[in-house]
Amino acid sequence: MKARLEMTVAELDCADEAQQIQGALSRLDGVVDVQTAVSARRAVVGYDPDRIRPDAIREAIRGLGMTVSESGAPAARHGRSLPELLGWGFVSVVAVMALAGVVGERLGLVDALVNRIPAWVALTAVLAGGYPIFRNVVRALRNRSVTSHALMTLGILGAIAIRQYAAATVIVFFMRLADFIEGYTTERSRQAIKELLKLAPETARVERDGRELALPAGEVARGEVVLVKPGDRIPVDGLILEGRASVNQAPITGESVPVEKQPGDQVFAATICERGALRVRTDRVGRETTFGQIVRLVEEAEASKAPVQRFADRFTASYIPVVLGVAVATYLIGGS
Structure with missing residues (x-):
């Protein structure tokens, strides 16, 4: 029997971090499948409760240096960290330098400028601008996962090894630019x-013990009677017990014309009672409602990967070891 665990991960901001989570959880005994939704900062894990406990799944994500909270809780992430701000500053500076370089190339100034820049300045720029990238790569390797950033990091290290600091800076610039576009x-x-x-x-508005109480929509129980007044958004899926109303169902069906409802009719969460008042018996609440299922489908569509994305992930994981193996073999055989 498969159980389902939904979590909010505050640091889930890009595809590489999603790949790290999927890699770390997929290796756990008892985990059946893993889905991540970057836009919602949510991870959904299918698991066998007889083989693994939810706490072990949460600890695996925390082991990646990420914060986990219950699904539905707001992700405690506000603003950008200092490394991120430095990274975006690096992108801006290099962009200006690249624009100046286009002009300087025609005047023959680029080579002279590059030769005058001390190595430690260029190396500092590469390390400062690429710090968020290097941190993610190290974190992924520590958890035996190879991400797309690992391939580019290998190119940066190669450029530094042969003292091509300008090339390393350009690689970091385009990686940070790609991160900026992805983040946007x-x-x-x-x-x-x-x-x-x-x-x-x-x-x-819920009827309890003959009184009308205002409660959070998520605390309404099945079978309870909800009161809906003119202008209210209906908070639950349910059956009308009393009253007649004109209900705008556009959020669910897209209909532009309100629908007349009467006792015995179904109403849906997030629809609007434009005229009339209703007493509704609750059938479904929260993410179980039709509206909640629509939101879930949107998140799952964002989380699902196209075949080309899955191929790219597999290619990255196998390409780096192959390239390193060929490079070592070339050096041993040819001596260069």
Whole structure:
């Protein structure tokens, strides 16, 4: 019997970190499958409860240096860390230098400028700009996982080894630029999901012991009666017991015209009661509602990988050892 564990991971910001989580959890005995949604900072793990406990899964993620909380809790991540700010500053500076280089190349100034830059300055720039990348690569290797950044890091180390600091700087620049673009698109997806979640009401009016109570929508139990007044967003999926109303179902069905509802009809969470009042028996709440399932499908679509992405992950993992093996063999045979 497979159980399901959903977690919020505050540091889940890019595909490499998602790959690290998947690699670390996939090696655990009892873990059946792992899905990650970067835009929602969520990891969903299918596991056999007879072979592994949820705490062991959480500890495996914490072992990667990441923070884990219950799914639905806000990810405690605000602003950017100092290394990230330094990284973006590096990208900006190198971009300006590249633009200046286009002009300087025509004037024959680039070679003279590169030759005048001390090696320690160039090396410091590479290390400062590439620190977030190197940190992720080391973390991944420590957990026996090879990510796409590992391949580029190998190129940086090779450039440094032959004292081609300008080439190393360019590699770091494009890697950081790619991270910036990925972060921008991920943040847009994250904001889109947040806007979608705002359609669901946070509170509900519930009848308990003859009284009307305002409770968080997630605390409503199945079978309880929810009161809906004109202008309210319906907080649950359920069956109308009393009342008639005109309900805007656009968030669920996309219909532009409100639908007339009466006793015995079904209503859905996140829809709007435009006219009339209702007493609704609760059937489903939270992520079990039709609206919750729509949000889940959006997150799963974002988390799923295309065949070309899966091929790229496998290629990266096998390509680096092959290249290193060929390089060592070439050196041993040819001496260069």
